[in-house]
Amino acid sequence: MKSEPFSLYIHIPYCISKCPYCDFNSHVVAQIPEDGYTDALLRELELYGGKDGWRGRTLQSIFFGGGTPSTFKPASIGKLLAWAAATFPIANDCEITMEANPGTVDAAYFPGYRDAGVNRISVGVQSFQPKLLKFLGRVHSAEEAKTALNIVKQSGFDNFSFDLIFANPGQSLADLDADLDSALEFQPPHLSAYNLTFEEGTPFHHEYRAGRMANLDEDTEIAMAELIDAKLGAAGLKRYEISNYARPWFHSLHNVNYWHSGDYLGLGAGAHSYRREADGVAGLRWNNEKSPAKYMAQVAATQQAEVEREIIDAHKAAAEFMFLGLRMTEGIRVETFRQRFGQTPREFYPQIDGWIDGELLIEQARFLRFTAKGLMLANSIFVHFM
Ligand code: SF4
Structure with a gap:
């Protein structure tokens, strides 16, 4: 459990x-x-x-x-x-x-x-x-x-x-x-x-x-x-x-x-939930009916309102870990990524080396983070993970 x-x-x-x-x-x-x-x-x-x-x-x-x-x-x-x-x-x-x-x-x-x-x-x-x-x-x-x-x-x-x-x-x-x-x-x-x-x-x-x-x-x-x-x-x-x-x-x-890819439970119309599986790698995301009236009717009938679910496999979980974690200025902890996905971020995503050379990312004190220049271009980097 x-x-x-x-x-x-x-x-x-x-x-x-x-x-x-x-x-x-x-x-x-x-x-x-x-x-x-x-x-x-x-x-x-x-x-x-x-x-x-x-x-x-x-x-x-x-x-x-x-x-x-x-x-x-x-x-x-x-x-x-x-x-x-x-x-x-x-x-x-x-x-x-x-x-x-x-x-x-x-x-x-x-x-x-x-x-x-x-x-x-x-x-x-x-x-x-x-x-x-x-x-x-x-x-x-x-x-x-x-x-x-x-x-x-x-x-x-x-x-x-x-x-x-x-x-x-x-x-x-x-x-x-x-x-x-x-x-x-x-x-x-x-x-x-x-x-x-x-x-x-x-x-x-x-x-x-x-x-x-x-x-x-x-x-x-x-x-x-x-x-x-x-x-x-x-x-x-x-x-x-x-x-x-x-x-x-x-x-x-x-x-x-x-941003740390933690578990959350979302209640209410259109709310999203996310829970990692027991292996701590793959996960499950689901979302509720968006229309408030239909949401209330569905909960009245079945006590839940889930309408869609998506399995987040290890590859997608790694991508989410990267683009959510990099939103934070402290960046992502390299060891946490390695423990979860079996490789360091640079091994998993070889293109990171190019971004480091281009001074968009920096690896320092065991964290991988954006430089000030990289933060300005964050969205154009995030698409590479998606
Ligand atoms: S419509 Fe409502 S939820 Fe959307 S920005 Fe305006 S106040 Fe916020």
Whole structure:
């Protein structure tokens, strides 16, 4: 029986409006079926609590993602956390994160989330500038974003994070500089900075395909990435993953588990799960029905909502280990790779030597990691593993 700790992801798929760049499994409905959806999550949780491969294992992190989890009342979040604690042992230092959207931050809810056991909040700010918020189709204003962050802090959450989106068409370096200044006023222990991408199926992608929206030029994007790194670094927020920055001890444990190819159980509409087999090499990934209504119906009928599964053989597991682990600035531990896959990364992927010669990767102190130059080109290297 497996005994290592694992992470739990709970997907709350509802939003009050759909942002035009978003390709997450998020839905706008006239009335959010909070009770029915919570019941379905509880039933799914109960099922996995009794299943081989999960039963008796300790929870090291729980993450409520979305969609917009802050559309749910503290009572529902509390019910789910109480049920999780009744189903699995919970580590004393279990990180319990909830995503919140400034447009839905109800001051009265946040002490309730904290009392329910949530100990980390991640706020989808994206920008503090009205013109960029408008462009991104966000429902909240810059003032509401600031109010939300103040509410989070005043509710006693010392561990919080927020997202910024940069490289928006028309955004200047000065715009980004102003956003970073506003961000740092809140002294966040963790911050994520994502560059805007045009994901297939979104209205932004449609505009992009039609030639009405374009990426910023490469030089400006690089200058923006350098500005973020320099400014956040000077404020004590060290880059530890391609898009994530943290003060010491404030890394997102939940996401680090993904980047270390650790096991996670995903509950809710469209949620993905991953579990390594007992040999520690190959694994299994599966995902749930995406439509919230169908998800609830399927769970009501069978207690689970799995619609697809994929066997991750040793070759694919090695590739995932590489491209997930290399996202982290510390890189991958060469010995961990060798123990798991029987060869060192350089033996498994001879092309690594070329990237080392080209100063994109470096092997140092038993870790293989990107150089600063390599991080800028990470995506073009990741495709070689896939
Ligand atoms: S609030 Fe977040 S999840 Fe919802 S539509 Fe916007 S980006 Fe997507």
